[in-house]
Structure formats: structure tokens, C-alpha cells
Amino acid sequence: MATGIHRIKVSPVTSAAGWRSLGSRSPGTNSNASAIDAAGSGGRAAITNSTSHVWDRALARDASTLNYSCVVSYAFRCPQSGPDMHAWNPPPPAPNSLMPFLATMASKANALSRSQAAAYSATRPRAMRHQQQQRLPQSHLLTAPPCQAADFGGALSVVHPYMAAQVLQPRHGRMRPRSLLVNAAAGGSTIAGSEANPMAMGGGDTPTEDDDDSGLGSGSVDGMGISMDGVNRSGSSARCHTDVGLTTKDEDTIASIVTGVSHGSVAIIRVSGTEAVSIASRVFRPGGRFRFGWQPKSHRVYYGTAVDGDEHLLDEVLLIVMLSPRSYTAEDVVEFHCHGGGVCASRVLRSLIEAGARPAKPGEFTLRAFLNGRLDLAQAEAISELIGARTAAAADSALAGLRGGVGTAVTDLRSRCLDVLAELEARLDFDEDLPSIDVPELKRRIEGIQAGIEKALRTARAGNLLRTGLQVAIVGRPNVGKSSLLNAWTNSDRAIVTEIAGTTRDVLEATLSVGGVPVTLLDTAGIRQSSDVVERIGVERSQAAAVAADIVIMVVDGATGWTDTDNDIFRALWGDGPGSSTCKVKGLALLVANKDDLRAPRPDNGAGSTTVDFGSNSAAISVGASTAHIHGAGSGAFAKEPPLPLPLLARETFAAVVRTSASERRGLEALDAALLKLVGAPQLASGGMSWSVNERQAEALVRSHEALMRLAESIAADMPLDFWTIDLRAALLALAEVSGDEVAEEVLDIVFSRFCIGK
Numbered sequence: 001m002a003t004g005i006h007r008i009k010v011s012p013v014t015s016a017a018g019w020r021s022l023g024s025r026s027p028g029t030n031s032n033a034s035a036i037d038a039a040g041s042g043g044r045a046a047i048t049n050s051t052s053h054v055w056d057r058a059l060a061r062d063a064s065t066l067n068y069s070c071v072v073s074y075a076f077r078c079p080q081s082g083p084d085m086h087a088w089n090p091p092p093p094a095p096n097s098l099m100p101f102l103a104t105m106a107s108k109a110n111a112l113s114r115s116q117a118a119a120y121s122a123t124r125p126r127a128m129r130h131q132q133q134q135r136l137p138q139s140h141l142l143t144a145p146p147c148q149a150a151d152f153g154g155a156l157s158v159v160h161p162y163m164a165a166q167v168l169q170p171r172h173g174r175m176r177p178r179s180l181l182v183n184a185a186a187g188g189s190t191i192a193g194s195e196a197n198p199m200a201m202g203g204g205d206t207p208t209e210d211d212d213d214s215g216l217g218s219g220s221v222d223g224m225g226i227s228m229d230g231v232n233r234s235g236s237s238a239r240c241h242t243d244v245g246l247t248t249k250d251e252d253t254i255a256s257i258v259t260g261v262s263h264g265s266v267a268i269i270r271v272s273g274t275e276a277v278s279i280a281s282r283v284f285r286p287g288g289r290f291r292f293g294w295q296p297k298s299h300r301v302y303y304g305t306a307v308d309g310d311e312h313l314l315d316e317v318l319l320i321v322m323l324s325p326r327s328y329t330a331e332d333v334v335e336f337h338c339h340g341g342g343v344c345a346s347r348v349l350r351s352l353i354e355a356g357a358r359p360a361k362p363g364e365f366t367l368r369a370f371l372n373g374r375l376d377l378a379q380a381e382a383i384s385e386l387i388g389a390r391t392a393a394a395a396d397s398a399l400a401g402l403r404g405g406v407g408t409a410v411t412d413l414r415s416r417c418l419d420v421l422a423e424l425e426a427r428l429d430f431d432e433d434l435p436s437i438d439v440p441e442l443k444r445r446i447e448g449i450q451a452g453i454e455k456a457l458r459t460a461r462a463g464n465l466l467r468t469g470l471q472v473a474i475v476g477r478p479n480v481g482k483s484s485l486l487n488a489w490t491n492s493d494r495a496i497v498t499e500i501a502g503t504t505r506d507v508l509e510a511t512l513s514v515g516g517v518p519v520t521l522l523d524t525a526g527i528r529q530s531s532d533v534v535e536r537i538g539v540e541r542s543q544a545a546a547v548a549a550d551i552v553i554m555v556v557d558g559a560t561g562w563t564d565t566d567n568d569i570f571r572a573l574w575g576d577g578p579g580s581s582t583c584k585v586k587g588l589a590l591l592v593a594n595k596d597d598l599r600a601p602r603p604d605n606g607a608g609s610t611t612v613d614f615g616s617n618s619a620a621i622s623v624g625a626s627t628a629h630i631h632g633a634g635s636g637a638f639a640k641e642p643p644l645p646l647p648l649l650a651r652e653t654f655a656a657v658v659r660t661s662a663s664e665r666r667g668l669e670a671l672d673a674a675l676l677k678l679v680g681a682p683q684l685a686s687g688g689m690s691w692s693v694n695e696r697q698a699e700a701l702v703r704s705h706e707a708l709m710r711l712a713e714s715i716a717a718d719m720p721l722d723f724w725t726i727d728l729r730a731a732l733l734a735l736a737e738v739s740g741d742e743v744a745e746e747v748l749d750i751v752f753s754r755f756c757i758g759k
Ligand SMILES: Nc1nc2c(ncn2[C@@H]2O[C@H](COP(=O)(O)OP(=O)(O)OP(=O)(O)O)[C@@H](O)[C@H]2O)c(=O)[nH]1
Pocket: 477, 478, 479, 480, 481, 482, 483, 484, 485, 496, 497, 498, 499, 500, 501, 502, 503, 504, 505, 524, 525, 526, 527, 594, 595, 596, 597, 598, 660, 661, 662, 663, 664
């Protein structure tokens, strides 16, 4: 018994470090600690033996279940009568400040129809089996009148999270990680609720006057990761914090320049936190009619000046106030729009820091947005990707993620998993009451979820290509037209081109977008034996570039064909072919036969055409309206004699031969197509794409998929139901990591450390 709450803290699905970070706060110093203390010690101590059993088991069960359903269960009883009055030690802001919240929950619960209630009636946890005699009908459970203080007391029970999730839908955005689940069942009244999105309580993106005045949405409950902040309504809308307990969210007001450091005409400084307005007021001097008195209103722009502590003028500025929760961080935010160029913004920022703000750490604004429930983790990552996007397709993909693409897909998969879990749990709890499980149907549902995961995983490759791009090294002997090809492909004069062999000495970079994939082209020095020290170093660098590249394009002179020198270069790089111990190149390989314009016309293949012959694994595709053709081929070699006679090893190494004329800018479309086909992303060529999962998300999805595979094995082996639920919960947990509903502090650190300062 002594482990009630603490057992939850170290439950296998919850970051132990996360809970420790909450629990380590000294009791009484803040509402978190008070609430935990009340529930963890005082509350437990006050419960009678028989009820304690229910309490303890129910909490322990729900701690694991709820974690999977974005809900942290926090059952409590209010000190309405008897010794429970003393259970809250020290008395937290509850119950009075909790009442408006509970009233909201009750009215939401009341809104749920009886039929829905009946549908979920079987989902109550096993703990309630012990209460069957006193069990309230579900309709009663959900049609309790709005809560009054007197309604609390009596036996405790916990409502199944699945039902709780149905009871409360956030008005904005998605369900958030930390939720409240309260069910004080006795004396005829029951409240069931789950605080999902803090926005749902205190308003969201667009709070209405009603929201501000109702008093119902003002509180947030802080305990077990749920905030119970006092609400300051002086001029601002409700402030709702959800401390996820994973990364400690400090209460500092932070400031940073959020625009780039390069010279622009405007620089923006963002200040975020509870003191944002007061700190900004110490620096900002309003002009015009506000000169003699200024009470900032949300989402208004004010003109004025910024000053330092000695009232020295620093800059003329525009000030935008965005009060919580209608801001990027969901905190009070003030932005200073200064003159660009660095100096003005730096001086204003310094003044803000002297006035009490703290410099923001990298990614801290977005971290706060995540912690405050403004974004899920996948959306936060999408912001970082959007900022770093190098092509329009990459930006499109990041935008799709930012608008909830990944999160929505994963939420759907999770809710399907939860449906299955609820059914299994119900069989565990009420096996005598319910029909047995339809195993073939269950298998079908699990396969459906697996298919959904696989579909999400299929986006990973294209997403990765868009995010990281490709390094493509162009190698070959001198004078074959490598630099000319780079210039033609990038439509630039980046590289020096002369008829002198050995013109390029160093590795030269140029970027381009190939069907939306960001490509970094590396032009290299022509590879040959040389007594010239500088050229020798250049050749070494060429080889090093080829070794490190994702794709190596070897250029030969298409008019003269494959020569002995080409063969030497090929052997130096690929040795006895890919996979052999002598092969240095790790990436994929393409062969370009340049100077196609100089090639003598052949009866079967006019000089104006460009032919791409793929080796193994390629199907016939046509490349737009160009004259290029890509032929399917047999295994491991060109199906028919390629347009360029090659030794067998070369045929097996290069996935395709592309004929180009750099000087006439021909064959470049075919080169694009060959490159995209080589990396398996021809669909990107059509431009734009939907969301994609990143590496971290893909890894979690793979774990979820594996857990479902284990579940399928458990079913096939006719293992007990308990085993099935273990695997299903593991699958759910992995899915929760994608959106950040359950995520370790270290993961958050890694994700947000990738951001730059000011984001
Ligand atoms: N006719 C014709 N000439 C080309 C073509 N591509 C390049 N050339 C010419 O070939 C010569 C060498 O071109 P570069 O691009 O400098 O060749 P490179 O492979 O970079 O040579 P190095 O830098 O010395 O290794 C120049 O005179 C180009 O004008 C082509 O497609 N057709």
C-alpha cells in the first residue's frame, strides 16, 4: 500500500526521471508538489483498507493504461467528510479552485449520450469488478448533475481512459499528454473527465469573450503533471500550463532575436513568459496617444521607442502584444520589431535582459509551445524542418507535418490500438459477462494497424531525402566535361571550363533541386597520374569525395567511349566491383556519357536522342516528353548491348548510362530521372508531397510494428490475454513517442537542441 502513487512514478511506460523531477520539488513550494503530496501520502493514508485496495490497484492499472491513451490518471477524493478532510496536506489549491474545472468536466460528461455510455460500459478497469454490487449504471455515471462540492466523498473508482477520452474532446488541436481523470462515485454523483488539451480549458487559439468570463475554463490542475496554477485575469485571458514533468519548464521570461543575423531591414525580438508585458514595459515607451498611459491589449501593434535603463533611446520600434494563450508559446508574448542590421536588435535585447528577461536557449520558444500543449512533438520537429527546408518540396512536406499530418495519422493508429486494448481489458475484467473474443476479426484489426504503420514508414525514405538531400560526386578523367556538366545541370557558371586538361584542381560545390530533392553536386579534379603536386592533391580529394558521396557519377567522353584510362579510374574506385573488399565507393553509381553531340549518328539511334539503360531492378519508364528512354533490363546487366560498350564489371556497377551533351544542355532531364529512380523517389519529381516521418519517428513506428508482430505471435500461440495486452501497450507506447505524448526527457533534449536560438 505504501507505494500507491510511487508505483505510478516508476511504471515502465513512464520516464522515471520525469516523475522524479516532479517529485523532487519540495512539498508546499508549489502547486505541483502540493498536489502530489496530497495524492501520494495524505490521500492514501486516509482511505480505509478495503477502499485503499481499489484505489491502489486502480491507480496502478490506470497509470499504465492511461499513459497509452494520453492520459495520466489522477484519482482523488475531496475532503468533504471524515478523515479525508485531512488527506490534503498541505491543502492544495483544490478543491475550490478545482471546482470550476470539475463543473466543466461534469457538463461535458452530461452531454455524452446514453447510448455512447452503454457502448463503453464494458471498458471499466478490473478494479471496478470488486465493486460490482455497488456499481452505478453507466447512464448514471455519465448523467450526473454538474458537480457540487457536496458530491465528493465516498468510494473511489477510476473511469476507464477510453471512456474519458470520449467524454472530453479538446476544442482545439489534439489531446494533450497530461490529463485529469476524476471519478468520485458514491452518494449518487459521479464526475468523469479528462483534461485533454489545456487549450480546451482556458481557451485556445481564439478564445471568445465567453471563455474569458465563464470562470470554468480558467483553472488548470497541477498534480501528476497537471498544473493547478492560479489564474491571473487582470487584463489577460486564462493561463493554462501543463507541466509534462519531462523537461522542467521554468517560469523565467525569455527573450531572443528571432530573425536571422544577416542584414535585413527589420529584426524581431520575442519575449515570452509571465513577465513579458511588464519587462517589455520597462523598455518600451509608447508614442502618440499612448504617451501618457499605456495598457497593452492583445494582438495590437503599438508604435514607440525602446530605451535602456538610463532612458537612452535605442531604436524606434513597433511592439506587438500577444497575450496567453493566443501566442506561439501559449504564454504572454511581446515582440519588438526593430530596425535590422544587428546593432539595434542587440541593444534592445540587452536592455530587455537588464529589465529581467533571460536569453532564450536554442529551441526554447518551441519547447514551451510543446510543453504548453500548443504543438505536439511531431509538429515541433516539422517547424525545425520547415526552417531548414532547402527545396520547395521539403518545405511542402514540413508544412504538411506542421499542420498535423504525422500526428493525425498516429492518433488514428493509437485510437485503433486503444479500441482493441479496451476490448481485451474488458474481457479480463468481465470475462463472465461478455462474449468471447472474435480472434480472426481481432487479427484483421491488428493487421490493419500494422498496414497503417507500414504506410507511414514508407514516407520515411522520401522524407529523409527531402531533409538531408543527396551528395553527388562527379568524377572522371580530365577534359570529359565534368565541370561543364555541373554548370549545365545547375544552370550556372559555377565552375571554370577550359579545353586544358586538369583545369579543375579542387572540389567545388553547387546545389540544385532534382525533383524536389536537394542535391549537392561536387565537381572534382580529373583523375590522372600527375607529377604536379597541386594536381595530385586535387586527385586525392576527388577520390575522397567519391568515397563519401551518396551517389557517384562517373563521366566519360561519349564520343570516344570507354577508354583504358576510364578503366583505371573505375578500378581505382570500385576495385573488383561493389561489395568487393577492394571497392572504396559506398554510394550508388551512374555513368554519364558526355559530349553526345560529338558522337557519330547511328542508324538505330540518332545523335539527338538520349538513352538511359538501367541495369538490374528497373522497369521501363518514360521520361516525360523528352526524347530520353529508360529501358528495363535483365538481372545484373544491360539487357541488350548498351549504347556505350562497357566491360562487364562496369555494366554491373552502374545502374544506368545517361547520354548528355553539356555544351548543348541535352540529356539533363534524363539525368534527373535516372537520379530519382536510383534513390527510389520518382514520385517526388511531380513536385510537392505530403508529410513524412523523420528518423526518430520512424524508429518509434518500427518498434510499434514489432510489438504488434509479437502480439500476433502471442495470439497464434494462444497465450493468455494478459500477454496480448502487454504487447499492445508496448505498441501504444511507441506510437505515443511519435507525437510526444510519452517521451523521455533525453529525447526532448535531442529534438530541441537541433533548433537554433530564437526558434
Ligand atoms: N562538344 C562538347 N564539348 C564539351 C562538352 N562538355 C564539355 N565540353 C568541352 O570539353 C572541354 C573540357 O570541359 P570541362 O568541363 O572543363 O572538363 P572537365 O572534365 O571538368 O576537365 P578537368 O577539370 O580538366 O578535369 C571544354 O572545352 C568544354 O567546352 C559537350 O557536351 N560537348
